[in-house]
Amino acid sequence: MALSRCLLPFFLGRRGPAVRALSTAAAPAAAAALEEDEESITVKGVSISGRPLYLDMQATTPVDPRVLDAMLPFNLSRYGNPHSRTHLYGWESDAAVEAARARVASLVGADPREIFFTSGATECNNIAVKGVMRFYRDRRRHVITTQTEHKCVLDSCRYLQQEGFEVTYLPVRSDGLVDLAQLEDAIRPDTGLVSVMAVNNEIGVVQPLEEIGRICKEKGVPFHTDAAQALGKIPIDVNRMGIGLMSLSGHKIYGPKGVGALYLRRRPRIRVEPQMSGGGQERGIRSGTVPTPLVVGFGAACEIAAQEMDYDHRRASALQQRLLDGIRAQVDEVVINGSMEHRYPGNLNLSFAYVEGESLLMGLKEVAVSSGSACTSASLEPSYVLRALGVEEDMAHTSIRFGIGRFTTEEEVDRAIELTVHQVKKLRDMSPLYEMAKAGIDLKSIEWSQH
């Protein structure tokens, strides 16, 4: 057994054509856009010497090998539909789904009957915002949310506005936190939902969930939180935090992409109008075959997160401090966007004054980071989250988000520091604005001549 395993890599090893022949037909088409050999990778005319080091954990996380190990059997021999009631394939699949449900529930302090699997946090946010308001449309006409929410929440609210509901978009303070007094004032007798995300994906700020939950409970308004970035990273207890609805995502906690879960409180019961019509799966909340491999992976990821939360948190804090100290020791005029005290340590959003963001990113080809968020990066606008914080346009354009995770190493952080500092210094050397600022000129007082 061991011998054949030793020989396996030899047979399937680095003989390019032989490996390609085993893969599906789709592979050659994808390979045409991206050329890869042992020396370098060429994509879109840019050539890099190896796979970049990954510091974009808020966009997505790698699948943990323990999660993959749990998922594989359900892609191989245990491929049954969990809703098939008549044979072993269905029974074993259903048992796996229910076991995963219990794991997700236990990570957030909920009952398994309160967890409903969906395709991801975006779908959960849609169900939560639109579903709740439509169900209670006769008595509740008002929604409260913040300006820094994820696009899917803001877009769902905009959609509701078109249907005649009213929405209050609460501003945030310059440290990213919501003002609790403003929130309390904004609640009206016909408010049907308060939606505030737990951890912001762009700036990493953690909102005061317990206080918000307490206010909502006093006023009798359901509290929804998008906990996609918070799950498994900060302790969440739906009862202590008074949460009525919660959106969870699989691929932010080292699980597979394409799966998420919606937490819906039973006591007092929160009802929603389903967005997906069909066979009534997931207690009618979300019809459609539950994808067993993905759900099993999500459950495994939650179980691992529960065990590793402290260890990962300590490591992420240490690495974040290392990154920050390393950059600040060599470069000045670096601004941290968002509160440092109320922050999840794996998310560091920095603005480098007098440096242009796109050119900084282009120079950091060997580090995979992002500026703005992946959802809004298609447009040229600076991030709306940074704008809500009151960050000036030029600083917003130059922001970089470093995402540190479970698999990030000290060496990667050191290399990222080295590359970032090198690039920032290079750009500042070329920048006339930096020269003027160093000479003591106040850039705001300059009258730029029009040609």
Added chain:
Amino acid sequence: MAAVAVPMRAEALSLFRSLLRTAKQFSDYNIREYTRRRAADAFRENRALTDAPATAAAAFAEGKKQLEVAKRQAVVYSLYAPKAKSVMELKVQ
């Protein structure tokens, strides 16, 4: 095989060495480093468990389970390893 027996020091060391050996077989830089680091930290943390036989046995059993997972996944990762290595593994220019 006594599955719930308290491990002798030699057995625990042997498990640790197996985990480190398996870690080296991962083709992915990040997973390789994580496996090595996590195993070392876990064994260091649990070193104090010598006076709690039940927890020591449970930790040992958990360690063996993780070893099996790591062995399987090392094979899977090597089957699908990309041709280009991580920049962290390339020689410094």
